[in-house]
Amino acid sequence: MLKFTPILLAILYALAMYRFSVWRTSKELDSKSTELADPALRKLTDRMAQALDLERIKVHIYEIDPVNGLAAPDGRIFITRGFYDKYRAGEVTGEEMASVIAHELGHVALGHSRRRMIDFSGQNALRTALAMILGRFIPGIGVMIANALASLLAAGLSRSDEYEADAYASALLIKSGIGTAGQKSLFAKLDALTGSTGRAPAWLMSHPKTADRVAAIEANEAKWLRV
Ligand SMILES: [Zn+2]
Numbered sequence: 001m002l003k004f005t006p007i008l009l010a011i012l013y014a015l016a017m018y019r020f021s022v023w024r025t026s027k028e029l030d031s032k033s034t035e036l037a038d039p040a041l042r043k044l045t046d047r048m049a050q051a052l053d054l055e056r057i058k059v060h061i062y063e064i065d066p067v068n069g070l071a072a073p074d075g076r077i078f079i080t081r082g083f084y085d086k087y088r089a090g091e092v093t094g095e096e097m098a099s100v101i102a103h104e105l106g107h108v109a110l111g112h113s114r115r116r117m118i119d120f121s122g123q124n125a126l127r128t129a130l131a132m133i134l135g136r137f138i139p140g141i142g143v144m145i146a147n148a149l150a151s152l153l154a155a156g157l158s159r160s161d162e163y164e165a166d167a168y169a170s171a172l173l174i175k176s177g178i179g180t181a182g183q184k185s186l187f188a189k190l191d192a193l194t195g196s197t198g199r200a201p202a203w204l205m206s207h208p209k210t211a212d213r214v215a216a217i218e219a220n221e222a223k224w225l226r227v
């Protein structure tokens with residue numbers, strides 16, 4: 001048992017680091033965000049709000065470059081400035097932006113975001129902390145174990161959440177008359193969009209494969225729209 005104590009401590013430390021990173025991101029969101037004010041997008045979010053019988057859907061802009069969307073534990077929805085810029089430049093359509101907002105809304109509505117910071121950060125902190133400590137206790141393969149462990153944790157936590165949020169988004173997009181074309185075409189743009197950073201945005205992260213997610217959306221549509 002004593003032999004495993006350092007590893008247990010390492011995992012506890014990594015989890016603490018993860019919590020800290022979530023907290024820090026939360027603080028940063030407060031200081032680096034503004035409310036999204038875009039008339040064209042507002043029209044789309046108003047249609048979704050109407051479908052949900054809500055007065056409006058509030059979206060915030062997080063002032064960072066990487067293309068991403070985020071649902072915070074307090075229920076706020078964020079789109080990064082980098083993402084919004086792609087939309088302004090015409091690389092992403094309004095319907096595609098709406099699909100990301102609908103996806104993040106799904107995480108909030110389904111209670112995923114209360115458990116953790118969705119679609120953002122945290123995972124890297126966990127990976128780094130695990131690698132650092134396991135690497136010290138188990139030289140050589142410690143880092144590999146840490147990477148595998150972090151990936152397993154992340155995949156297990158997020159895989160079903162992502163499919164659920166996608167399904168929620170599809171249903172909402174269909175109900176509000178926007179449709180799922182943008183949701184699917186955005187997946188296809190993944191490579192071009194993230195070419196500059198070289199990293200996939202977390203909401204499109206590789207665990208559920210892009211093609212699998214599109215297939216799941218189509219399966220839902222076939223089920224829902226069958227007469
Ligand atoms: Zn997501």
